[in-house]
Amino acid sequence: MIDKPKAVVLISGGLDSATTLAIARERGYDCHALSLDYGQRHRVELKAAHWVAESFGVREHKVIGIDLGGIGGSALTDRAIAVPEQPEEGIPATYVPARNMVFLSLALGWAEVIGARDIFIGVTAVDYSGYPDCRGEFIRAFEAAANLGTRAGVEGRRFRIQTPLIDLSKAEIIREGARLGVDYGLTVSCYQADSEGRACGACDSCRYRIQGFEQAGLPDPTRYKT
């Protein structure tokens, strides 16, 4: 029996990354889940990531602590900046400077250590908040840098950053996840969920999610506050 190839899958506890994990598993990878504890305001995310990892029976779920709050500059890490509840023009206040760059770099380091060549990240450039680090151009540029800046890359074992959701709408993501048996009741997308994972129903992330279930024509298992 041939061993399955290893993959590192970034999971946040949200809907997109849970679906990404389901896709990675379906593609035959031995999945190693990675979450980042970066001082996010929505800390129940990490609980949700644990629920998701457990429900998929991943090989390992690692949580790396990193103090992005020290950098500030985002509504998600700095309590002095409010989470917007109305759509904003341009890149919103919830943008965390260089977040995916930091996350992918850590995923890359771990992939190199465990001998994985594939890194999955659930970015999407449709129905999204306009974050620059969710775009395909960025992902391809990161991949190029990864293959120049690592031992494995230099030695010819190229890394691939896989973004299976990048061209999917929220509704398409939800339909794909439902097909693969993802329990979206475990996931938390809300930027200001309470400690039990109940969502506000008003932030950007909630709005995309509600709309996604509506358009997918599937029941929304999200638990909302009152």
Add this chain to the structure above:
Amino acid sequence: MIDKPKAVVLISGGLDSATTLAIARERGYDCHALSLDYGQRHRVELKAAHWVAESFGVREHKVIGIDLGGIGGSALTDRAIAVPEQPEEGIPATYVPARNMVFLSLALGWAEVIGARDIFIGVTAVDYSGYPDCRGEFIRAFEAAANLGTRAGVEGRRFRIQTPLIDLSKAEIIREGARLGVDYGLTVSCYQADSEGRACGACDSCRYRIQGFEQAGLPDPTRYKT
């Protein structure tokens, strides 16, 4: 009076980054120093970084905690892997997977928050340990990714990753630093220095440093164990 442009300067507490900080200051930047507490074995590095930042009177010295030890895979973060005391073939055991990618990503995030366009890192591709993430090709690829993955980059305020040491030998770096008044007695290069910053004199990093002072024809202020 025109404000000086801001720069983020990565400082480790070692000789190269102290020289880089001196160069950034000479080039007229308002320097914001960044160090990473990544579970490094040589923890006195962070003390040395503090001494260096203080001696230069930087605007701010930020230390961000990040648990690279959780990833493992390097003699610098994993106590189960020995620091080699003989030159090795290829990329050595002290290579920390994706370290500069992680460090530059964090510097980028902070630069974006404070409105700096320039990031200085003291990598050198001469007299070095052969780390792939110290090479110019990697730095340029990272810069390209940075400008695609950030709000500032997308809005046309391009980031520059400045590597003033990249083509300098260790002796040239030391001569340049001496000219700029760097007190190398404050810096710690050793991978296994004691808690007072005294060096082993045997690891890769010590060897390059000793040779550098010899070739520069300057007295070596390093404090050695016994």
